Every structure is written in C-alpha cells, then in structure tokens.
Amino acid sequence: MNEFLLPSPLQQIENELTRKFNIHLFIKRDDLIHPQISGNKWRKLKYNIEQARKENKNTMLTFGGAYSNHITAVAAAGKLLGFITVGIIRGEEHAPLNKSLQFAKDCGMKLLYVDRETYRNKNYELQFTNYDLNKDDIYLLPEGGANELGVKGCKEIVDEIYIDFDFICSACGTGTTLAGIVQNLKPHQTAVGIAILKHETLANEIVSKFGIQHSSFNIQHYPFGGYAKTTPELIKFIKDFYDEQQIMLDYVYTGKMMYGIYDLISKNYFPENSTVVVVHTGGVVNANVNL
Numbered sequence: 001m002n003e004f005l006l007p008s009p010l011q012q013i014e015n016e017l018t019r020k021f022n023i024h025l026f027i028k029r030d031d032l033i034h035p036q037i038s039g040n041k042w043r044k045l046k047y048n049i050e051q052a053r054k055e056n057k058n059t060m061l062t063f064g065g066a067y068s069n070h071i072t073a074v075a076a077a078g079k080l081l082g083f084i085t086v087g088i089i090r091g092e093e094h095a096p097l098n099k100s101l102q103f104a105k106d107c108g109m110k111l112l113y114v115d116r117e118t119y120r121n122k123n124y125e126l127q128f129t130n131y132d133l134n135k136d137d138i139y140l141l142p143e144g145g146a147n148e149l150g151v152k153g154c155k156e157i158v159d160e161i162y163i164d165f166d167f168i169c170s171a172c173g174t175g176t177t178l179a180g181i182v183q184n185l186k187p188h189q190t191a192v193g194i195a196i197l198k199h200e201t202l203a204n205e206i207v208s209k210f211g212i213q214h215s216s217f218n219i220q221h222y223p224f225g226g227y228a229k230t231t232p233e234l235i236k237f238i239k240d241f242y243d244e245q246q247i248m249l250d251y252v253y254t255g256k257m258m259y260g261i262y263d264l265i266s267k268n269y270f271p272e273n274s275t276v277v278v279v280h281t282g283g284v285v286n287a288n289v290n291l
C-alpha cells in the first residue's frame with residue numbers, strides 16, 4: 001500500500017486575491033494520493049474494499065457513465081490490489097472506446113453496457129446470468145461509491161487536516177464526499193459544497209440520503225452549463241491557476257470548485273481572516289485541460 005501518498009499534503013495558496021481579502025487559503029492535495037485511484041475515489045473505495053474482503057467476495061461490480069472517474073478508479077484498484085472488477089456502463093458501446101473506458105478495460109475490467117432505463121431501474125440481476133457472473137462472488141458498489149462506507153472513508157479527509165480552519169470546500173457529484181466531511185466537523189466549522197451541474201435539489205438529497213443536518217453545510221452552484229460542460233472562461237481559469245500554482249485542475253469538478261471559491265472570496269462570502277481549506281478531489285486523469 002506504500003504506493004499511496006497518505007496523508008495527502010496540505011499546501012497554502014497565496015496570491016493577490018487571498019492577500020486582498022485576507023483569506024488563509026489551503027488546498028488538500030487528494031489528487032496526489034495515487035496517479036490512477038486519485039482523490040475522493042480512493043477515499044470512497046477504501047472501506048468498501050475492506051468490506052468485500054471480509055465477505056470473501058473477489059469481484060467488485062459497480063456502475064457509471066462512460067466518463068466516470070469512479071469506474072476508472074475501481075478498475076485500477078482491482079488491478080493493483082488483485083480483485084476482479086465489473087463495470088455496468090450506462091448507454092451503448094461506442095467504438096473506439098474513450099480514454100477512460102479503454103483504461104478500465106486495459107486494467108482488466110469487464111464492461112457491460114445497459115440502456116438508460118435498465119440502468120435507472122437497477123435491473124441488474126438479469127445481467128448477471130447473461131454474463132456468466134456468480135452472484136455469490138459479487139460485492140455491489142453503488143455508482144460513485146456513494147454508500148455509508150464511502151462516507152466513512154471521506155471523513156478521514158478532515159482527520160488529516162492538522163490546522164484549524166473555518167471553512168472546508170469540496171466539489172459535489174453525489175455529495176458523498178461532502179457528507180463525510182460534514183460528519184467530522186467541529187461546531188465552528190462550515191462545509192461548502194460546489195455543485196458542478198444544475199441540480200437544485202442537491203442539498204435536500206444529501207440531507208435525506210446521508211442523514212446530515214442542512215445547517216452544517218451549504219451548496220453553491222457553479223454549473224458552467226452542465227455536467228462536464230465548459231466555457232472559455234473556465235478553461236482560462238484552469239490554465240491561469242496552473243501557471244500560478246503548478247496545480248492541475250480538471251474541468252468537470254475541481255476547476256469549477258476552485259473557480260467558485262475564488263468567486264466567493266471576491267464577493268466577501270468568507271469573513272476576513274478566515275482559514276479556508278479546499279479539497280482537490282482529483283479527476284485530472286480523465287478530464288485534463290491541454291495547457
């Protein structure tokens with residue numbers, strides 16, 4: 001396991017903006033945990049892998065879209081740690097495979113394509129018999145690693161932060177990462193989730209799915225037109241951020257998150273003298289910007 005960089009480094013970001021608004025800004029470099037199983041994907045996998053081992057299940061079956069960082073991470077983890085992986089992919093197979101799916105396949109992941117309706121209805125049992133899978137060997141991991149063990153792993157992000165802070169920020173897809181962070185905060189600390197797609201009900205879904213208090217976090221929206229959509233402004237921001245900090249952001253999650261944080265700083269969202277930690281949840285493997 002010594003290929004994993006844990007605890008992940010915490011780095012300060014200082015520039016004109018942070019000085020002007022007197023914000024102590026830090027970035028938790030979960031993107032450096034592992035080159036292929038990066039960021040929150042490792043956090044969410046860790047206890048699920050442990051549980052699968054306890055149950056003597058040697059196959060991890062999970063779900064995702066064709067560009068899913070979760071699919072990539074599970075495939076790489078299976079190859080590295082020695083378990084069989086199956087990815088149920090939403091939509092039709094397209095040849096040639098895109099980079100993420102080709103990578104998953106090269107790691108040995110078995111890819112099964114299901115139409116959107118089957119995917120939505122979680123009508124998978126049917127698929128097992130069709131594809132020669134033995135149900136007893138299978139550990140089922142929900143899409144995005146979004147279960148209680150995923151939340152448990154994400155709590156450890158906060159355990160590793162050795163400075164006192166007032167705000168902690170993370171990009172949100174399913175909200176599992178944010179839920180883990182929120183469950184580990186002190187009363188004076190606030191979590192800010194950045195929604196990277198148009199998802200008005202995200203906050204309520206996080207509350208009902210993970211049983212956390214709405215008062216302990218809030219959601220800010222920076223969709224840039226929708227999931228995986230970009231604008232020239234976002235791409236420019238990612239390039240400028242790289243030039244200034246030598247830290248790569250992806251355009252699906254962390255680019256929008258960081259853009260949002262800079263925007264919130266410039267709008268005085270964070271009181272002067274606040275310490276703000278942003279979590280770099282990874283994602284650069286699949287959604288990098290040509291610099």
Ligand SMILES: *Cc1c(COP(=O)(O)O)cnc(C)c1O
Nearest residue numbers: 173174175176177253281282283
């Ligand atoms: C998957 C992913 C997220 C979303 O995490 P959730 O726990 O589903 O909210 C955020 N950032 C990156 C880079 C991701 O790959």
